[in-house]
Amino acid sequence: MPSKLIEKYIREDHLPHIWCPGCGHGILMRDVAEAVSELDLDQEKVFLISGIGCSSRAAGYMDFNTLHTTHGRAIAFAEGVKLARPDLNVLVIAGDGDIAAIGGNHLIHAARRNIDITVVVFNNDIYGMTGGQFSPTTPTGDFATTAPYGNIDRPFDIAKLAEASGATYTARGTAYHAQLTIKLIKEGILHRGFSLIECASVCPTYYGRKNKKGGSVELMTWQKDNCVLSEKAAKMTKEELEGKLVIGKLSETDLPEYTDEYKKIIDKARGYHG
Amino acid sequence: MSKKVLMQGNEAVVEGAIAAGMRFYAGYPITPSTEIAEQSSVRLPQVGGTFIQMEDEISSMAAVIGAAVTGAKAMTATSGPGFSLKQENIGYACITEIPCVIVDVQRSGPSTGLPTSPSQGDVMQARWGTHGDHPVIAISPASVSECYFLAIRCFNLSEKYRTPVILLMDEIVGHLREGVEIPDHLDIEVVDRRLHTDKGHMPYEADEKGVPGWHLCGIGRYNITGLSHDVSGFPTNSNEVTDKLVRRLMGKIQNNADDIIEVQEEYLDDAETVVLCYGGTTRAAMSAVLEARAAGYKVGMFRPITVWPFPEKRLKEISSGKKVKRIIVAEHNFGQIVLEAERIVKNDCKIDFIGKVDGTVITPGEILEKIKEAE
Numbered sequence: 245m246p247s248k249l250i251e252k253y254i255r256e257d258h259l260p261h262i263w264c265p266g267c268g269h270g271i272l273m274r275d276v277a278e279a280v281s282e283l284d285l286d287q288e289k290v291f292l293i294s295g296i297g298c299s300s301r302a303a304g305y306m307d308f309n310t311l312h313t314t315h316g317r318a319i320a321f322a323e324g325v326k327l328a329r330p331d332l333n334v335l336v337i338a339g340d341g342d343i344a345a346i347g348g349n350h351l352i353h354a355a356r357r358n359i360d361i362t363v364v365v366f367n368n369d370i371y372g373m374t375g376g377q378f379s380p381t382t383p384t385g386d387f388a389t390t391a392p393y394g395n396i397d398r399p400f401d402i403a404k405l406a407e408a409s410g411a412t413y414t415a416r417g418t419a420y421h422a423q424l425t426i427k428l429i430k431e432g433i434l435h436r437g438f439s440l441i442e443c444a445s446v447c448p449t450y451y452g453r454k455n456k457k458g459g460s461v462e463l464m465t466w467q468k469d470n471c472v473l474s475e476k477a478a479k480m481t482k483e484e485l486e487g488k489l490v491i492g493k494l495s496e497t498d499l500p501e502y503t504d505e506y507k508k509i510i511d512k513a514r515g516y517h518g
Numbered sequence: 519m520s521k522k523v524l525m526q527g528n529e530a531v532v533e534g535a536i537a538a539g540m541r542f543y544a545g546y547p548i549t550p551s552t553e554i555a556e557q558s559s560v561r562l563p564q565v566g567g568t569f570i571q572m573e574d575e576i577s578s579m580a581a582v583i584g585a586a587v588t589g590a591k592a593m594t595a596t597s598g599p600g601f602s603l604k605q606e607n608i609g610y611a612c613i614t615e616i617p618c619v620i621v622d623v624q625r626s627g628p629s630t631g632l633p634t635s636p637s638q639g640d641v642m643q644a645r646w647g648t649h650g651d652h653p654v655i656a657i658s659p660a661s662v663s664e665c666y667f668l669a670i671r672c673f674n675l676s677e678k679y680r681t682p683v684i685l686l687m688d689e690i691v692g693h694l695r696e697g698v699e700i701p702d703h704l705d706i707e708v709v710d711r712r713l714h715t716d717k718g719h720m721p722y723e724a725d726e727k728g729v730p731g732w733h734l735c736g737i738g739r740y741n742i743t744g745l746s747h748d749v750s751g752f753p754t755n756s757n758e759v760t761d762k763l764v765r766r767l768m769g770k771i772q773n774n775a776d777d778i779i780e781v782q783e784e785y786l787d788d789a790e791t792v793v794l795c796y797g798g799t800t801r802a803a804m805s806a807v808l809e810a811r812a813a814g815y816k817v818g819m820f821r822p823i824t825v826w827p828f829p830e831k832r833l834k835e836i837s838s839g840k841k842v843k844r845i846i847v848a849e850h851n852f853g854q855i856v857l858e859a860e861r862i863v864k865n866d867c868k869i870d871f872i873g874k875v876d877g878t879v880i881t882p883g884e885i886l887e888k889i890k891e892a893e
């Protein structure tokens with residue numbers, strides 16, 4: 245018997261999903277569903293937009309209005325949706341390649357505009373869909389099918405990138421820390437402005453195998469043992485934080501939201517010609 | 519009450535688009551299309567619509583589709599380099615059948631080329647710019663007045679056939695200033711996408727024309743994907759379903775070509791020579807034809823207003839007519855539409871070509887010279 249959550253938010257007739265056994269994306273999709281459920285959002289007013297990648301297939305499985313777009317462009321599509329219908333709850337699910345490589349430009353500009361969209365990144369540090377090439381978040385020295393001698397690129401901190409670009413809510417969760425991640429997604433949705441929740445996923449099929457880091461259990465155990473809550477991290481030294489992943493809320497500020505500001509433009513333009 | 523207004527071609531596009539119901543514009547500035555963005559930024563908020571300047575043309579096209587998905591009539595405008603960037607998402611709009619309008623004010627290329635010089639080098643890009651087999655409608659105005667009325671037509675066709683429509687302009691027409699007789703808004707025919715009336719319909723269930731109905735956003739929950747999909751809108755790996763989808767997409771334009779295609783014909787009754795032109799080139803062609811006729815030459819003009827789908831049937835009727843001995847194709851490129859003409863006309867008559875790639879315009883004199891050559 246599927247749980248009430250699955251029954252309500254997952255399109256069961258479109259299962260089985262395409263994800264590998266042990267993939268972290270399914271857990272994170274459930275976290276998104278749980279967050280929407282706990283906030284009791286009107287499902288018909290939720291618009292979920294994704295790009296292309298293993299992570300982005302979540303859009304087809306979730307029972308909202310869903311738009312599965314082109315690789316990297318989910319945020320730009322989402323901006324069109326939000327500007328045309330500011331009353332909708334606009335969510336984006338995308339992979340690390342989607343959001344930080346091909347779609348990096350859209351991420352920083354949407355963050356700069358502070359448009360009220362919530363982006364949930366399923367970050368598995370690899371290109372899953374295309375078979376394990378390195379991504380902009382693959383750690384230096386790790387292996388991938390296009391980094392056979394070790395990756396010499398330096399990785400992005402996506403949450404930090406979003407914050408520096410102007411996002412007014414940023415946070416990090418993981419596939420392992422479900423309760424925390426649900427709370428962060430909820431906060432992101434409630435936050436008025438551009439919010440980004442970077443979620444560490446796991447890709448046992450490519451990342452785990454290529455880097456001899458084991459399967460899903462080992463990768464999730466790593467998350468369990470190496471994450472530090474942001475409150476605690478604030479009191480730790482750089483050396484103490486070496487090799488750790490900081491999770492929890494990372495930043496929040498209150499600044500004018502883009503569609504609110506545009507509404508003022510409409511009032512102004514209409515006033516001049518009233 | 520109609521009123522006569524002096525306008526620039528680019529400006530007229532915005533006014534026509536708003537008259538047709540445009541309420542969303544996303545774009546990135548590029549010469550010679552920039553006035554369309556500027557004018558949209560002024561006019562849209564006045565009518566309660568939204569303008570956004572995006573970070574590039576890829577995101578502009580994406581935002582336009584996003585807005586259109588919610589039901590808004592949406593447009594973007596660009597020129598060659600930006601048109602290239604939009605192509606992937608234009609294909610997305612084709613397969614997902616999201617109505618939207620893309621204006622391409624052509625300039626001289628390739629690459630940055632001569633940014634402020636006229637060209638018609640994007641005709642084949644308009645047809646085949648995005649990958650895969652896909653339907654296309656492209657319409658090319660020759661005057662400022664046509665910029666206004668054909669912008670309306672672009673929106674109407676995109677709504678009727680649920681497909682992106684390209685307003686294929688050129689620098690000549692975009693930057694031209696002429697008087698436009700703007701009709702009373704009640705006299706303007708505005709077409710809206712056909713709505714599915716009940717929830718029982720599958721979102722991609724098509725009518726006899728091959729066009730699916732539209733579900734209002736927020737009533738029911740639907741999936742839209744650029745993957746091959748069945749009538750439910752969900753992805754499929756089936757070759758059979760894919761075949762059906764692609765054939766329906768192509769068919770909804772091909773089978774309705776008579777409704778979509780518009781042409782302009784001048785003096786074809788007695789013409790032995792026919793000048794084939796489109797867009798900005800029409801202006802030089804028309805003066806050349808008039809001058810030649812005054813001098814006693816039996817010459818006419820054939821102009822596809824709808825460039826894609828190409829008015830194949832009509833051109834064949836003309837070229838296979840007994841009187842026509844020669845067709846002169848005049849266009850601002852190395853030879854794009856002339857290839858279509860050759861494919862259709864075959865051995866019916868001779869085809870001459872005037873093409874320019876130096877960024878200058880084809881003059882009436884050059885066409886006149888060609889007309890006289892044969893005699």
Ligand SMILES: Cc1ncc(C[n+]2csc(CCOP(=O)(O)OP(=O)(O)O)c2C)c(N)n1
Nearest residue numbers: 296297298299315339340341342371372373
């Ligand atoms: C324009 C374009 N370039 C490349 C691809 C191929 N492609 C599909 S998904 C993908 C990367 C997926 O990685 P990520 O976004 O991190 O998501 P994941 O599959 O790991 O969840 C790539 C390169 C594409 N579909 N479109």
Ligand code: SF4
Nearest residue numbers: 263264267298372447
């Ligand atoms: S390839 Fe990796 S990211 Fe993709 S479904 Fe499999 S485990 Fe998940």
